[in-house]
Amino acid sequence: MKSLVIPVGILISTISSFGQTSATATVDSRVTVIEPINITKTVDLDFGNVISAYNPGTVVLSPDGSRIANGVQISNTFPGNVSPAEAQVNHGNNKYSITLPDSFSLYSREDPNQTIVIDDFQVSPNTGEIMDILKIGATLNLKANQPAGFYTNTAGFNVTVSYN
Template sequence: MKNYLFILFFSLIGFSLFAQNSASVTVNSRATVIDPIKIDKTVDLDFGNVISAYNPGQVILSPDGSRVAYGVQISNSIPGTVNPAEAVVTHGNNNYSISLPEQFTLYNQENPTQVLVIDQFIIQPQEGNVIDIIKIGGTLNLEANQTSGFYTNSSGFNVTVSYN
């Protein structure tokens, strides 16, 4: 019996001498550096000539450049400059989001207390592999008997693009 205990004792000691107290593995690491996202304006947003009315109204400029008027008139014979805004986004085939303001105010150059508000911006991207062209339209809101004149805002509005 002593022999069995002796063998059992040394067997257990032998197993504890060979027990693994730690383990390790080699992990490879990698990184991909991408170019920063970039946006360049190519065309400003122009609603063209609008004829004021006795009632409030709106002009909706689509990203494709078409205009529709509600409550006011637009002249087809003297449309003025009509363009959706346009910008080129360089994104390296990565997903991104576009942010625009809720609204933007234009001021009459002769009488800055007279304003027009642009809201309900509409974005239409023309997607490419590395760059996209985005076109931006919106809704121009006019008051009843809106004062005539040239309305602008030299500060412009921000179009922000961010990687997702």
């Protein structure tokens, strides 16, 4: 009888070892597709009319549209078009970051060798549930005796928004 018990014991241990070498689980899968983030410029950045001086100076245009002159003068009688830049961001109620350049140059239409640098960009978002309005100000840096004329850069500067 011992000879019959041993083969049955070997057969039982062999079957149980095959059952322990693998297992299967079913995994569900999902995705939520969100709208891509979108930004649209609605207003250009415009410092208005500035009066040159013998010394270098700055004009700070804040996101609320107010201007402060340091070392130069601004014309209250003829302010020109003064406006912070404005852009609409559609973000679908998702968090995002804003990237602006460190600086940007404007060139004289009459003499492209004459430049004015803009830097220290400031952003003030008017937040909504799925859309924000960004107001963007900056600092205009004039050289001493900055030649009069119209300064611009038709290439524009980039305002980049990215989901976090």
